[in-house]
Amino acid sequence: MRAHLNHALITDLERSLGTANLLAWVEKKCSRLATLGLSKDGSVRFTKPLLEAAGIAEVVVTGQINGCSCITSRGEGDSFRISVRPFSTKQDKRFWIAHEIAHTFWYQKGTAGLPLSNLQARYGDDRTIEWLCNRAAAALLVPAFLLESPQHSSLNRLRRGEIHLIEKCASELDVPPRLLARRLWHDVMQQEKLVLAFEASDGGPHPEGTACVRWAAVPETAGGGTTRLKFERKSVPLESLPRLPQALSDDVTLSGQWRAFLSDCLSKRRATPFRRCADSGRVMARAGRLDSRLFLEIEVSALGL
Numbered sequence: 001m002r003a004h005l006n007h008a009l010i011t012d013l014e015r016s017l018g019t020a021n022l023l024a025w026v027e028k029k030c031s032r033l034a035t036l037g038l039s040k041d042g043s044v045r046f047t048k049p050l051l052e053a054a055g056i057a058e059v060v061v062t063g064q065i066n067g068c069s070c071i072t073s074r075g076e077g078d079s080f081r082i083s084v085r086p087f088s089t090k091q092d093k094r095f096w097i098a099h100e101i102a103h104t105f106w107y108q109k110g111t112a113g114l115p116l117s118n119l120q121a122r123y124g125d126d127r128t129i130e131w132l133c134n135r136a137a138a139a140l141l142v143p144a145f146l147l148e149s150p151q152h153s154s155l156n157r158l159r160r161g162e163i164h165l166i167e168k169c170a171s172e173l174d175v176p177p178r179l180l181a182r183r184l185w186h187d188v189m190q191q192e193k194l195v196l197a198f199e200a201s202d203g204g205p206h207p208e209g210t211a212c213v214r215w216a217a218v219p220e221t222a223g224g225g226t227t228r229l230k231f232e233r234k235s236v237p238l239e240s241l242p243r244l245p246q247a248l249s250d251d252v253t254l255s256g257q258w259r260a261f262l263s264d265c266l267s268k269r270r271a272t273p274f275r276r277c278a279d280s281g282r283v284m285a286r287a288g289r290l291d292s293r294l295f296l297e298i299e300v301s302a303l304g305l
């Protein structure tokens with residue numbers, strides 16, 4: 001468990017739920033719920049049985065809420081209503097619905113809103129609960145049994161190092177690619193790896209001949225949530241990206257400019273543009289290419305931080 005979490009709260013939740021390992025409990029609970037929403041195409045849907053099992057009476061999309069989404073007690077029996085604001089992508093909306101479903105885990109059964117632990121802060125204000133809900137949302141949308149299923153061949157290939165399949169797998173699961181990257185590398189395999197997706201510039205704010213970061217999955221120990229924003233929309237020269245055949249992944253050696261660039265992005269300093277980074281010691285990475293996307297997977301410790 002991470003240092004920034006409230007460990008007394010976690011222990012109290014474990015006591016209330018009768019488990020010695022809260023994360024294992026979350027995995028089991030989410031897998032059980034996910035089976036109720038599993039569709040033929042192998043993604044998890046918010047079906048009526050899944051929502052009912054979580055005590056959710058309805059999910060509404062409304063522009064009338066502050067923030068991202070919320071859960072409210074309907075005051076009828078012990079059911080809840082989830083409200084989400086309209087999101088730019090369907091996958092983001094699915095993440096937030098799953099996050100709100102996870103909030104129901106931390107209430108006493110049948111009470112529609114009494115917290116499991118007295119140590120929980122007000123709804124939305126508790127960093128540990130929010131962290132747990134994010135983690136559970138990923139476990140619900142990408143349940144452990146799917147990751148282990150031999151039927152999901154592209155997921156198996158992704159786990160075996162075919163990183164070029166990451167967005168294809170995310171699209172099959174109907175989840176944001178960053179969520180899948182975090183779930184696989186950070187939560188399940190527990191690897192301190194940075195996963196980046198680049199796209200060759202389509203003009204836009206970036207000059208021709210550059211590639212920009214479309215999304216980044218940053219391990220929590222390296223700054224997690226806020227640091228990833230320092231990567232998004234950063235651009236690198238096209239010639240600095242490793243050359244790979246279409247639809248293939250391979251181990252590559254990157255120039256030392258990458259080390260300086262990535263270390264800078266992970267630090268608290270304002271990141272230097274790639275072109276001005278010094279060449280300081282090569283760095284090993286795993287890379288994969290599919291269509292106009294290039295994916296990189298780099299051990300954070302390899303950056304010498």
Ligand SMILES: [Zn+2]
Nearest residue numbers: 099124130133
């Ligand atoms: Zn929340």
